[in-house]
Structure formats: structure tokens, C-alpha cells
Amino acid sequence: MRASHVTRSSAKRLRIVTWRRYAAPVLIVFNPAAGAGRQRRLSRALGALRARGLAPQVAETRGPGDAAVLARSAAARGVPLVVAAGGDGTIAEVAAGLAGSAAALGVLPLGTANVLAWELGLPQAPDRAAAVIAAGRIATLRPGLARFADGSERLFVQMLGAGFDAAVVARLDLGLKRRIGRAAYVLESLRQMARYDFPPIAVTFDGVTTTAASAIVTKGRLYAGRYRIAPDARAAEPGFRLVLFRRSGALQAALAGAALPLGLIPRLPGVEIMPARRIRLAAAGAVPVQADGDPAGLLPVEVTDAPSPLGIVVP
Numbered sequence: 001m002r003a004s005h006v007t008r009s010s011a012k013r014l015r016i017v018t019w020r021r022y023a024a025p026v027l028i029v030f031n032p033a034a035g036a037g038r039q040r041r042l043s044r045a046l047g048a049l050r051a052r053g054l055a056p057q058v059a060e061t062r063g064p065g066d067a068a069v070l071a072r073s074a075a076a077r078g079v080p081l082v083v084a085a086g087g088d089g090t091i092a093e094v095a096a097g098l099a100g101s102a103a104a105l106g107v108l109p110l111g112t113a114n115v116l117a118w119e120l121g122l123p124q125a126p127d128r129a130a131a132v133i134a135a136g137r138i139a140t141l142r143p144g145l146a147r148f149a150d151g152s153e154r155l156f157v158q159m160l161g162a163g164f165d166a167a168v169v170a171r172l173d174l175g176l177k178r179r180i181g182r183a184a185y186v187l188e189s190l191r192q193m194a195r196y197d198f199p200p201i202a203v204t205f206d207g208v209t210t211t212a213a214s215a216i217v218t219k220g221r222l223y224a225g226r227y228r229i230a231p232d233a234r235a236a237e238p239g240f241r242l243v244l245f246r247r248s249g250a251l252q253a254a255l256a257g258a259a260l261p262l263g264l265i266p267r268l269p270g271v272e273i274m275p276a277r278r279i280r281l282a283a284a285g286a287v288p289v290q291a292d293g294d295p296a297g298l299l300p301v302e303v304t305d306a307p308s309p310l311g312i313v314v315p
């Protein structure tokens with residue numbers, strides 16, 4: 001049985017797809033390690049979902065990879081909606097577990113940066129996010145797929161980075177991140193400015209070959225929260241925006257760090273942004289990769305659209 005159905009507005013113009021069925025079960029996959037104040041925020045969301053007639057079941061992750069397993073098994077049981085309660089990493093794992101199934105993905109943004117939630121206009125307040133889930137309106141999410149040299153694959157929902165930002169993610173003190181949130185990234189960025197040696201990255205995309213000091217492959221416009229990095233990105237369409245940082249060195253990294261919260265990355269000298277469908281990033285040295293803000297290994301990596309899109313609950 002398909003999990004979603006289609007209705008038409010009285011004007012017969014607006015196509016609304018919803019995951020909701022009468023008494024449909026909902027699974028909340030909760031990452032207790034994501035974000036800050038998460039238990040309290042989860043409780044508020046659960047209360048709001050129950051107040052709207054839903055009976056959410058909560059499954060808590062015990063470590064990396066768990067969210068995908070929980071989501072996959074729920075989809076196989078015919079659960080029509082699986083909600084990722086965490087940050088972008090948890091959403092990516094749940095999306096990977098739901099890939100190829102009829103189940104829709106919901107989001108309770110309980111992470112640190114919650115970039116996808118900002119991108120889609122999902123409320124950060126738990127009770128308002130729950131109201132969006134209960135309303136059940138569904139849009140198409142087109143995840144990216146990263147393939148590594150060892151044959152492993154990883155889905156991402158917002159962006160993948162190689163170079164400086166991935167070095168920051170790789171060295172981040174997770175305890176500090178839990179205590180002070182996004183400020184931990186700022187501190188680690190300052191440390192990496194003194195340490196990272198910017199090995200050149202060979203970039204091949206859609207038949208073009210070039211080099212960069214760092215590269216970000218993004219589905220959406222936003223990065224690290226609400227900061228615009230690729231203003232003309234079209235998350236609803238196949239393909240990506242490729243953001244190349246041509247210049248290396250601590251000064252360039254400092255300039256990018258200052259430009260980011262001002263939304264000025266696209267205008268920074270040495271930054272180029274272009275559409276790309278198939279991207280390969282490689283390096284002679286050990287260059288780290290991050291996907292949706294989590295460490296994802298080392299180059300080389302090849303990035304394409306995931307084989308199938310997903311339904312995601314949106315406002």
C-alpha cells in the first residue's frame with residue numbers, strides 16, 4: 001500500500017500530497033547526541049503531535065548508522081512517515097534508510113546547525129515543527145550520493161565539503177560542540193587556520209577539470225545554519241552548485257569565515273560557483289571530506305544525485 005495520497009484544492013490548481021492516513025503510525029528517530037536541550041525539545045514536539053491526534057513512537061539511536069537501520073526497518077513495516085529528530089546528520093541517515101521506499105521523511109530540527117530545516121523553511125520551534133508534520137504536506141527532496149574509493153556510499157541531504165571545512169569538522173571537539181553549539185566550529189576554524197596546509201584538490205565536473213584549495217558541493221542555498229553560500233541553488237531540481245575556493249592559506253580561510261555570516265561568500269575574491277551534475281574531487285595528499293556536517297572520510301569522492309528522490313514534509 002502506498003503511504004501517500006493526492007488530493008486537489010477546490011481551485012484544482014494546487015497539488016497537495018500528504019503522508020497522512022487515518023491513525024497512521026509515525027516513527028520518530030531521535031538522536032540523543034544531536035544539538036542542545038534536545039530531550040526538552042523532543043518532549044514539546046511529542047506533546048504537540050499527540051495534541052493533533054497522532055501517536056508517535058520514539059526510537060532512540062545508540063550511535064552513528066543506527067538512524068538508517070531504524071528508518072529502513074520502519075519503512076519495510078509500512079510506516080508511512082519517519083521523522084528525523086536531530087540535526088542534518090540524523091536527517092541524512094534517516095533519508096538513506098528510507099531510500100527507495102514509499103515512506104516520507106519528516107524533520108524535527110534538534111541539531112546544532114539544522115541547515116536543511118532553514119533551507120526548507122521548517123520551523124525550529126518544536127511545537128511549530130510538529131504542526132508542520134501533522135499538516136503532512138510533502139515536497140520532493142533530492143539527496144546527493146557520495147561514492148568513495150573503497151566503494152562505500154553515503155547519502156547527503158544538504159552539502160558535502162572537501163578541504164578546510166572538512167578539516168574543521170574532522171577535528172571538532174564534540175563535547176565542546178554539545179556545550180557551546182556552533183561557537184565550537186568558530187574555535188576549531190581558528191585552530192585549523194594555523195594547522196591546515198591546503199593540499200590542492202583536483203576537481204572534475206561535467207567534463208571540466210580544474211583545481212581548488214577547498215570545495216563545497218551543495219544542493220541548497222544555505223550553509224552552516226542560515227548563511228547563504230549559493231544563492232541561485234535549486235534544491236528541488238537535480239544537480240548541485242559547486243562552490244570552489246581557489247585561494248589557499250590562513251588569510252583566505254579567515255576572510256571566508258568573516259564573509260560567511262554576512263552572506264558574502266559568493267562575492268569573495270577567489271570564490272567561484274557553478275552548476276554541476278557529476279563531480280569528482282581528488283587529491284595527492286590526505287584531504288578530509290565532510291557530509292552534512294559530519295566527518296565522511298578522505299578524497300577521492302565522486303558525487304551524483306541519489307538514484308531516487310524522497311518525499312519530505314514541508315510547511
Ligand SMILES: Nc1ncnc2c1ncn2[C@@H]1O[C@H](COP(=O)(O)OP(=O)(O)OP(=O)(O)O)[C@@H](O)[C@H]1O
Binds near residue numbers: 064086
Ligand atoms: N546515540 C548517539 N551517540 C552519539 N552519536 C550519535 C548517536 N546517534 C547518532 N549519532 C551521530 O551523531 C552525529 C551528529 O548528529 P546530527 O548531525 O544529527 O547532530 P548535530 O551535528 O548536532 O546537528 P547539525 O548537523 O544540524 O549541526 C551523526 O553523525 C550521528 O551518526
